[in-house]
Amino acid sequence: MRAFEPIIVAFACEYCAYTAADMAGSLGMSYPPNVKIIRVPCTGKVDTLHLMRALQKGADGVLVAGCYLGDCHYKNGNLRAQQRVGYVSRLLDEIGIGGERVMMTFMSAGQGNVFAQVANEFTEKIRNLGPNPVKLGAGKAAA
Amino acid sequence: MITAVRKPLEEIMGFAAPYSRVLLLGCNECVTVCYAGGRKEVGILASALSMAFLKEGKKLDIVEQTLERQCDPEYVEEIAQTIDQYDAVFSMACGCGVQTVAGRYKDKPVFPMVNTMFMGASERQGVWAERCAGCGDCVLGRTGGVCPVARCSKRIFNGPCGGSTKGKCEIDPGVDCAWQLIWDRLKALGRTDLYSEIIPAKDWRSAKDGGPRRIVREDLLS
Amino acid sequence: MKTTSNLEKVLAAGHFAATGEVGPPRGTDAEAVRKKAGHLVGKVDAVNITDNQTAMVRMSSWAASLIVKQMGLEPNYQMVCRDRNRLAMQSDILGAYALGLNTMLCLSGDHPRFGDHPMAAxxxxxxxxxxxxMVRRMCDEGLFQGGAEISNPPKMFIGAAANPFGDPQELRVLRLAKKIAAGADFVQTQCIYDMKRFKEFMHQAHDMGLTEKCYILAGVTPLKSGGMAKYMATKVPGMTVPDEIVKRIAGAPKEAQAEEGIKLCVEQIAEMREIPGVAGIHLMAIEWEHRAPEILERAGLLPRPQV
Incomplete structure (x- = not known):
């Protein structure tokens, strides 16, 4: 049986993490192909609903990557994102699929290495957690 | 506005257990403003509920819809054509909305998704606090615009009690002493004279103690 | 004399009054009431019988009051607004008076959150x-709160409580004035440790002529230990205990703390007697009723006047 390869959705702010990811790529710092990046103008634009829908539709983990607190281009969008990630994390615990499947992380545009490291670590963490239980259940429900 | 908070998912799961297709019905009024049961919260709950069921290997079809006002028959009529498609309605409105839907569609199970809390105002983003008890005979004119019925823990009309400390209520340091607020306002208004009048025992008939209340406006009847 | 109350007689005759306090048991043991109250027979002019104090269910105040009454001690029947509506309150007052109770104390009551039924209405x-x-009108006009006539209206000596230390400070005397305007015959205060602030309170009350209209009894509670002093200083809402008092009690050797507490209490009573307008003391020896006679004796308040 093939090892489980998780699907990770990363919402990346274009002022920092998105550029960092780009840099990681161009500098040849590898991060797993599992990570699907969605570019957003600010993590403050990432709504609770986006995080929930990503998981509902099959993501095994969701990463939100924004600027360091205090460095947000829109003042406090990253802080709001952090609060929403906290809310979703508690909601996932309530559902019983694990609050740790969602994570907020911070970096600056020049930190390609940080993006690569976080992407690797988070992918590894989700790989160890196993598939989103929703996907397994969906198979059973359809059967 | 009327404030509300979502019920625990476990309780909602209990309501949902017998059904396979439900209408999750939001309301565009108060519960939207307090982030409990508007369009977005309908989406979040639909997502959470759907995942919670799938995790157990079960499927629940959830159709999302949000009405302009669930406490108004005119808007509740909007689901008349489609209601037969659902096993039950899961209402995210306050208790008034839930009952309007239940009253209109008599053979359809309707469940509340939120706990209706109180009539309150927003203190800041994310914080709401009780302001009005709907007692039917407003005394705000003599209490400096601060309500002793809704905001004093012992609804004392001639306060404060002995437990007021540094502006806070004895029950919780996070709760302002209503009578401290009243006194501060009366001083600011130059109306401390109002304090010395004894407010007589309240006639609670105007509140819910007189039985369920109605307002009938003859001039508006159709 | 408006009533048959012994406390009223003592006060009206110009004596410095002394009242005590007994909390009914959390059960049906009448003997427990008699045991506590027994220490006070002949030592106080009236004894407060608390009404579900600290919002914990206890034997009803009127029932425990009757037990005490049968011992020849005058009960001061307490009633709180927390547990009853005006129908129940008035019927209890009628019943209490019919069975011989003639002195009562009107209180708000501690919030249910502090008791053993935080879920109660x-x-x-x-x-x-x-x-x-309401009680004033029942007695003086013979009318129920709703306006109907009472056949054989009660005649109660009506008390109220005052806390000289809660906030806002400016309202403390003004609220006392409202209680007196509402018809209180006597007032018992929260227990006093901050004598300086109490004197200011009394001075203001005296200046406003309130002490002419109403008997004010100063509350005292002996501190049994340094632990109790710290508890009163930090945990009781609306209570002020100056640091030097906590230090004095807690600073005494463990085995001498109780004696130090009694000594302090006796000194406080002596100081209170000198304050214009203080008509007596209300001694709340919480779960320490057996030490009350000694305190009263040492304070020179025994024997009690026979009126």
Whole structure:
């Protein structure tokens, strides 16, 4: 049986993490192909609903990557994102699929290495957690 | 506005257990403003509920819809054509909305998704606090615009009690002493004279103690 | 004399009054009431019988009052607004008076959150000032709160409580004035440790002529230990205990703390007697009723006047 390869959705702010990811790529710092990046103008634009829908539709983990607190281009969008990630994390615990499947992380545009490291670590963490239980259940429900 | 908070998912799961297709019905009024049961919260709950069921290997079809006002028959009529498609309605409105839907569609199970809390105002983003008890005979004119019925823990009309400390209520340091607020306002208004009048025992008939209340406006009847 | 109350007689005759306090048991043991109250027979002019104090269910105040009454001790029947609406309050007052109770104390009551039934409905149909006004009208006009006539109206000596230390400070005397305007015959204060602030309170009350209209009894509670002093200083809402008092009690050797507490209490009573307008003391020896006679003796308040 093939090892489980998780699907990770990363919402990346274009002022920092998105550029960092780009840099990681161009500098040849590898991060797993599992990570699907969605570019957003600010993590403050990432709504609770986006995080929930990503998981509902099959993501095994969701990463939100924004600027360091205090460095947000829109003042406090990253802080709001952090609060929403906290809310979703508690909601996932309530559902019983694990609050740790969602994570907020911070970096600056020049930190390609940080993006690569976080992407690797988070992918590894989700790989160890196993598939989103929703996907397994969906198979059973359809059967 | 009327404030509300979502019920625990476990309780909602209990309501949902017998059904396979439900209408999750939001309301565009108060519960939207307090982030409990508007369009977005309908989406979040639909997502959470759907995942919670799938995790157990079960499927629940959830159709999302949000009405302009669930406490108004005119808007509740909007689901008349489609209601037969659902096993039950899961209402995210306050208790008034839930009952309007239940009253209109008599053979359809309707469940509340939120706990209706109180009539309150927003203190800041994310914080709401009780302001009005709907007692039917407003005394705000003599209490400096601060309500002793809704905001004093012992609804004392001639306060404060002995437990007021540094502006806070004895029950919780996070709760302002209503009578401290009243006194501060009366001083600011130059109306401390109002304090010395004894407010007589309240006639609670105007509140819910007189039985369920109605307002009938003859001039508006159709 | 408006009533048959012994406390009223003592006060009206110009004596410095002394009242005590007994909390009914959390059960049906009448003997427990007799045991506590027994220490006070002949030593106080009236004994407060608390009404579900600290919002914990206890034997009803009127029942425990009757037990005490049968011992030849005059009960001061306490009633709080937390547990009853005005119907229940008035019927209890009629019943209490019919069975010989003639002195009562009108209170708001501690919030249910502090007791053993935090889930209970918190009634507060009327507040403590409205309760005083209601009883006053029942007695003087012979009318129920709703306006109907009472056959054989009660004649109660009506008390209220005052806390000289809660906030806002400016309202403390003004609220006392409202209680007196509502019809309180006597007032018992929260227990006093901050003598300086109490003197200011009394001075103001005296200046406003309140002490002419109403008997004010100063509350005292002996500190049994340094632990209790710290607890009173930090944990009781609306209570002020100056640091030097905590230090004095807690600083004494463990085995001498109780004696130090009694000594302090006796000194406080002596100081209170000198304050213009203080008509007596209300001794709340909490779960320490057996030490009350000694305190009263050492304070020179025994024997009690026979009136």
């Amino acid at each position: 918190n009634v507060h149909d009327i507040d403590s000032i409205q309760l005083v006004a």
